Amino acid sequence: MIVSLNNPVLVLNRHWQPVHICTARRAFSLVCLGHALVVHLDGESNFSTHDLQSWIRSSRNDPSLEAVRTVNATFGVPQIIVLSLFDRLPKKEIKFTRQNVFERDNHVCQYCQKRFDARELNLDHVIPRDKGGKSSWENIVTSCVRCNTRKANKLPTEANMFPMREPKAPVWRPFMCLAERSSRRRAYPSWRFFLDLEPAMVEMSG
Known part of the structure; x- marks a missing residue:
């Protein structure tokens, strides 16, 4: 349960643009407070949204999701949430490391x-x-x-050695935030719809 609640969750603003990556624990808190909905990939390209009760009902028997077990229920750990009101994109400077x-x-x-x-x-x-x-x-x-x-x-x-690209400061991307915090770069196939990920970064389900 502790490992599951520390899983990364992609956060979208209300326009479905990626703005952050948080822990599953934080994601559940936002959903419980009504500040966000869970976004779930149904099939290959269809997404559904769920409030807390809807998510508990729909995810409890989903074998593709890691589960959280409480005294009263077992339900899946979300991979993506969408914020209900926040519509901006963060302006962040990437640390030079x-x-x-x-x-x-x-x-x-x-x-x-x-x-x-x-x-x-x-x-x-x-x-x-x-x-x-x-x-x-x-x-x-x-x-x-x-x-x-x-x-x-x-x-x-x-x-007679020239860089293949002119070096410059990169544009902030949510996935770089995760990569900076953790040497284990973990992502989900569902994130591909919102982030430009390298194949090696994606953790395949199953």
């Missing part, structure tokens, strides 16, 4: 354009620090160990 640079670049070395596990990646200053380069979104890219060693402290023109 090693993990978030990897997330921005999709764990792809910006020089050889190959994907690596995080433990095989480094951060590279496009303009080396000893040549005036700063540690910022605009001057740091993801690189594999081999490319990082090869480029060393050379300028891109000196090494």
